[in-house]
C-alpha cells in the first residue's frame with residue numbers, strides 16, 4: 629500500500645471548483661474522498677491502489693495499441709473485392725484522397741493523443757511505485773493534463789458504429805481484431821485516467837526522490 633503523502637510544510641489548501649470555498653487539505657486514507665463542506669462536491673480523492681491501477685491499465689492500453697495497429701480494423705466485401713482497413717491506413721487514405729485535415733485530426737485524436745497519455749502515465753507512475761521520480765516527470769505530467777481532453781477514442785468508436793449502419797447497405801462489413809482491441813483500449817484508457825487523482829499524483833511527485 630502507498631499512503632498519499634503530503635509535501636512537507638504547509639498548511640495545504642483546496643478550493644472547491646463549484647462554489648470556491650477554501651478548505652484545509654489533508655492527506656486521505658486509501659478509498660476516501662474529501663468533499664466540499666458547502667456543496668458536497670468531491671474536492672480530491674485517494675483511490676484504492678491508485679498507482680498500481682494507473683500503471684496496469686496504461687501498460688494494457690499500450691499493448692492494445694500495438695494490437696490495434698497490427699490487425700485490420702474493418703474488413704469490407706463489395707462487388708467481389710475485399711478491402712481491409714486499419715487506423716493508420718484510414719488516416720493516410722483521408723490525407724491522400726483530398727481530406728488532409730480530417731486525416732490529420734483522425735491520427736492526432738486516435739493515435740497520438742492516447743499514446744502520449746498512456747505512455748506518460750507509465751513514465752510518471754511506474755517510478756512512483758518505488759518512491760522515485762523519473763527525470764522531467766513534472767513536465768510530462770503537465771503535458772498529460774493538456775492532452776487528456778483531446779483523447780477522443782470513444783467519440784471515434786461511436787462515429788464508426790454510426791457510419792457502419794450506412795456502409796452495411798452497400799457492402800458486407802466485418803469487424804476485425806483491431807476493432808475489438810480498440811474497444812478494449814477505450815475501456816483501459818478510461819480506467820487508467822480515472823485510476824489516479826490529479827492532486828494525489830502531483831503530491832506524490834512533489835515528495836518523490838529523484
Ligand SMILES: [Zn+2]
Nearest residue numbers: 644647664667
Ligand atoms: Zn463547494
